Amino acid sequence: MLRKRRSAHTIKMPEGELNIVPLMDVLTILIFFLLLGTSFASYSVVQATPLLSGEPSQEKKPTFVLKLGIERDLEAEVWLGPIHELKMVQAAELKAYLGRRFSGNPQAGYSMKLSARDKDGFRRELQDILVALKKSFPHENKVVVAFADKIGYQRMIDVVSSVRELASEREGFVLINLLGKQEKTRVLFPEVIMSEWSEGA
């Protein structure tokens, strides 16, 4: 069984240089157009919903109510509705805190005025209050924020962002949920309901 080994014919390809000039042209033009069309600013969104009126509920169910009124720059009014029938954790700590910072009582609710010298101080103080409330109401997510007509859009966004989540420079806080488990979070009241400020509302 002799195998004949055929001599393989070597095929000679024509020698030539690869011309990549057209490729370079296309690439350069493509990059130029892509650079023109690309936006390097990073956009994101801050979400909120409006306060809608409706039929009052017939069910007598205690509801958590937290309202912020922004009438002037760097000033806020904070209202906390009646809390005596609400589920809460660390109730004694909350009552002590409300007694120090707020005026009111558990049946009628609490209120306080907040003012700061600068934007960062305002955000810090507002978030301190919200952290204290969130620790006692870890299952609540809604906050109503009412803005006066003269409040600028940037300030409005600052407030909405501040009530949703802790500022990036702050560390998260530990809260105990209704099941008694500890968890670390940065989230405050992420469901922001926007409203219009009216005196005495």
Added chain:
Amino acid sequence: MGLKRKNKPRVHLEEVPLNITALLDMMTVLLFFLIQSFMVSSMALTPPAGVRLPTSSKVAEPEETVVVALSAKELRGDNKLLTTLAEGKFKPYEIAPDHRTIIPLKEFLDKEQKKRLAVYKGAGDLSILPPGKLLIQADKEIPFGILKYVLHTATVTGYSDYQFVVVSESGDPSRAPASPARK
């Protein structure tokens, strides 16, 4: 006076082939990077002229939906001019009798809402659909007293999920750290 021009001796350089491999590598990588960034941010969120967006440190990805842009001079819907403002206020004849609704914006959003609902035609009760999302690009100096007309009109047309477009604080050049104060 006459300057004598000396004949410089001619230097014959060796012919060296230009190596463009590194250049090609770099351009290809740049091309991939740009195409990727194009695909990620497919939505055109660049605000129209006259709209300086506010800044925020919170990051949430925008979703593709109807865009309304409000500056001190004009109101746009999906980049089409809807109306102009006079001295930073809406013209009285473009406000509905309820003193809240902007008529041109309502007409625009009604059309968009019809398009949105047409998708769900025959799917049952449309009233249980979640409210429409509306991307709002407003100038950071606009007072709430003007913006509230837009928000109200959006709500009455079914767009009550507001998505305020902001620039991430890290990407805003105007928030660069200030130079240290001189003593």
